[in-house]
Amino acid sequence: MELVFALIIGTLTASGVYLLLRARTFPVVVGLTLISYAVNLFLFATGRLSTGAQPVIGSADTYADPLPQALVLTAIVIGFAMTAFVVVLSLRNLADNEDDHVDGHQGSRIPQPKSEEVPRQ
Amino acid sequence: MNHWLTAPILIPLLGGILQALMGYAPIRLRRTLALATTTLLLVSALVLLAMASDGSHRLYAFGNWQPPFGIVLVLDRLSALMLVLTAVLALFCHLFSIGGADEGNRQFHGLFLFQLMGLNMAFLTGDLFNLFVAFEVLLIASYGLLMHGGGTLRTVPGLHYVVLNLVGSALFLISVGLIYSVTGTLNMADLALKIPHIDGESLNLVKAGGMMLLVVFGLKAAVLPLCFWLPRAYARATAPVAALFAVMTKVGIYAILRVYPLIFGDSAGALANLGMHWLFPLALATLVMGVIGALGAQSLKTLVAWQVIISVGTLLAPIALGSQASLSAALFYLLSTTWTVAGLFLLADLVASQRGSARDTVVTAPPMHNRTLLSVLFLVGAVAAVGLPPLSGFFGKVLILKSVTPGPEMAWLWGVLLVGSFFSLIAYARAGSIVFWRTVSGHIEDTRPLKARTATATGALLALSIVIVALAGPIAQYTDATAAQLKDRDAYLDILQTPVVGEDD
Numbered sequence: 001m002e003l004v005f006a007l008i009i010g011t012l013t014a015s016g017v018y019l020l021l022r023a024r025t026f027p028v029v030v031g032l033t034l035i036s037y038a039v040n041l042f043l044f045a046t047g048r049l050s051t052g053a054q055p056v057i058g059s060a061d062t063y064a065d066p067l068p069q070a071l072v073l074t075a076i077v078i079g080f081a082m083t084a085f086v087v088v089l090s091l092r093n094l095a096d097n098e099d100d101h102v103d104g105h106q107g108s109r110i111p112q113p114k115s116e117e118v119p120r121q
Numbered sequence: 122m123n124h125w126l127t128a129p130i131l132i133p134l135l136g137g138i139l140q141a142l143m144g145y146a147p148i149r150l151r152r153t154l155a156l157a158t159t160t161l162l163l164v165s166a167l168v169l170l171a172m173a174s175d176g177s178h179r180l181y182a183f184g185n186w187q188p189p190f191g192i193v194l195v196l197d198r199l200s201a202l203m204l205v206l207t208a209v210l211a212l213f214c215h216l217f218s219i220g221g222a223d224e225g226n227r228q229f230h231g232l233f234l235f236q237l238m239g240l241n242m243a244f245l246t247g248d249l250f251n252l253f254v255a256f257e258v259l260l261i262a263s264y265g266l267l268m269h270g271g272g273t274l275r276t277v278p279g280l281h282y283v284v285l286n287l288v289g290s291a292l293f294l295i296s297v298g299l300i301y302s303v304t305g306t307l308n309m310a311d312l313a314l315k316i317p318h319i320d321g322e323s324l325n326l327v328k329a330g331g332m333m334l335l336v337v338f339g340l341k342a343a344v345l346p347l348c349f350w351l352p353r354a355y356a357r358a359t360a361p362v363a364a365l366f367a368v369m370t371k372v373g374i375y376a377i378l379r380v381y382p383l384i385f386g387d388s389a390g391a392l393a394n395l396g397m398h399w400l401f402p403l404a405l406a407t408l409v410m411g412v413i414g415a416l417g418a419q420s421l422k423t424l425v426a427w428q429v430i431i432s433v434g435t436l437l438a439p440i441a442l443g444s445q446a447s448l449s450a451a452l453f454y455l456l457s458t459t460w461t462v463a464g465l466f467l468l469a470d471l472v473a474s475q476r477g478s479a480r481d482t483v484v485t486a487p488p489m490h491n492r493t494l495l496s497v498l499f500l501v502g503a504v505a506a507v508g509l510p511p512l513s514g515f516f517g518k519v520l521i522l523k524s525v526t527p528g529p530e531m532a533w534l535w536g537v538l539l540v541g542s543f544f545s546l547i548a549y550a551r552a553g554s555i556v557f558w559r560t561v562s563g564h565i566e567d568t569r570p571l572k573a574r575t576a577t578a579t580g581a582l583l584a585l586s587i588v589i590v591a592l593a594g595p596i597a598q599y600t601d602a603t604a605a606q607l608k609d610r611d612a613y614l615d616i617l618q619t620p621v622v623g624e625d626d
Contacts, residue, residue, distance in 0.1 A: 020284075020288070025280065028284060032287050032288070032291075035291050036287075036291060039291045039294045039295055039298075042294075042295055042298050043294055043297075043298045045298075045302075046298040046299070046301050046302035047302075048302075065305075067301070067307075068298075068301070071250055071294075071297075071298075071301075074250075074254065075294055078257045078290070079290075081261065082257075082261070082283075082290070085261065085264060085283065086280075086283050089264075089268075089276070089279060089280050089283055090280065092276055093276045093277065093280050096273035096276045097273065097276070097277070102277075102280065102281070102284075103277060104273075104277040
């Protein structure tokens with residue numbers, strides 16, 4: 001079980017990092033999501049992996065550490081809210097710049113000076 | 122148990138909820154309530170400062186769980202200092218925003234207050250995971266605030282800021298998980314007890330966790346390889362938001378100050394002073410990078426944004442050295458630089474409003490309105506930021522220079538800090554002389570009149586650097602005591618013995 005678990009976390013992280021380095025916002029968002037999955041699994045594993053153990057002391061012979069489960073729950077909630085926000089922001093970026101490049105424009109095109117950055121005279 | 126400790130978190134939380142519910146109320150009412158909340162927050166921060174100045178650690182345990190179980194809030198001198206620093210800054214930023222910057226978004230005041238709640242929570246918490254939650258609270262509010270004011274200009278830097286911080290949060294969780302998996306606790310005092318007894322293979326896990334934590338805090342503080350998001354994001358944020366963000370990098374510095382001397386301090390066994398020998402050269406490189414950026418800045422706001430990075434470098438170098446005198450000096454400079462930089466952000470916006478289409482770019486333009494007032498304010502701010510006598514930046518830098526013991530570190534710090542200050546002086550002199558002195562004939566069309574409220578807020582924030590000089594004695598005494606308390610690890614560990622159940626004081 002440990003090997004499969006570690007391989008899943010590793011694959012998710014590697015795919016997430018790869019997608020994060022892409023130039024379009026959609027892969028970046030998917031990459032962030034994959035990384036947050038990997039992080040949640042990782043946090044879950046910090047309480048050690050066990051099967052058939054309840055997170056309550058006294059109800060069975062063995063028990064699982066409840067704290068990582070609580071941490072994962074918090075991390076999931078926060079991660080979900082952040083993903084929603086970054087999706088909205090990417091859509092806004094797409095609408096504002098008519099392009100979903102993370103820099104707002106294609107790399108090949110010469111960036112136009114923004115109105116706040118008037119070149120020096 | 123001391124219930125006062127929850128006040129700096131509860132006041133902005135309740136005020137923020139109130140603002141969220143009354144988004145359609147008249148703006149005058151919303152402004153009055155928001156300002157009342159911030160004022161109340163300042164009062165509570167001052168009460169906590171008075172309480173903390175007796176040098177003891179006060180504890181608030183949520184749900185009355187005996188630490189290390191459950192989440193605790195801990196008040197000591199450092200927390201109280203950061204609370205007051207933030208509350209004063211927030212009050213003036215709020216006053217400035219009421220001058221018109223809060224229009225266009227019904228939830229501005231709500232976001233502003235939630236941001237303060239996250240900041241205060243980060244300063245008070247004594248639990249590593251709760252610190253993560255506090256970071257998320259202040260970050261999500263800051264995402265909203267950064268976008269405030271609309272316009273396509275803010276979208277791209279905002280997107281970079283959000284994605285970077287999400288990656289930072291993921292790293293934070295991984296490092297917390299690594300540390301928890303070995304120690305089985307997240308309470309900072311309990312961690313400080315358990316870390317010295319770790320050996321064998323687990324040691325490397327904790328080491329990795331500790332180093333990754335430093336990367337996360339470095340990202341928040343904008344240390345060199347992780348600082349390039351800052352100038353664009355800050356320079357394009359609305360002025361009161363940018364000014365409030367002056368304290369955001371200080372949260373990263375606070376987290377380093379809180380976690381590393383306590384958990385990975387001198388008595389942490391094999392992990393003593395983890396990462397600090399990396400931090401020192403990186404801090405100096407950050408300082409150099411900030412100066413280079415400031416020299417190349419094309420607008421006043423960008424110049425001030427690079428000043429934020431300069432101050433981060435100046436602060437982290439003495440913190441990395443970690444002696445009691447250098448921690449005290451860093452805290453003194455922290456107070457001075459945060460308020461000065463925030464004042465300069467507000468000033469850059471005032472200048473931009475008086476120069477027509479030239480805005481705050483460093484170009485020659487027709488003479489601006491209210492030039493005397495604005496140029497004097499710029500002089501005060503620039504002198505304080507560069508560290509020339511007689512203002513507070515000078516005393517902060519002198520204390521930092523004096524705190525280093527002779528050796529190679531001293532040579533590096535003196536050299537980089539002094540040469541860096543000289544070049545930042547050139548950057549300010551260049552920007553100031555072009556913006557305020559060199560003019561072309563013509564007149565500025567359509568300027569907004571300078572509002573008394575915004576000008577007062579800016580002037581007051583910049584004048585604080587004079588106040589710090591006037592009160593330099595008491596402030597230095599307080600920061601000395603704070604540094605001594607930070608070095609006294611055993612006193613912090615006593616909070617684990619504080620009885621909570623059935624106690625009432």
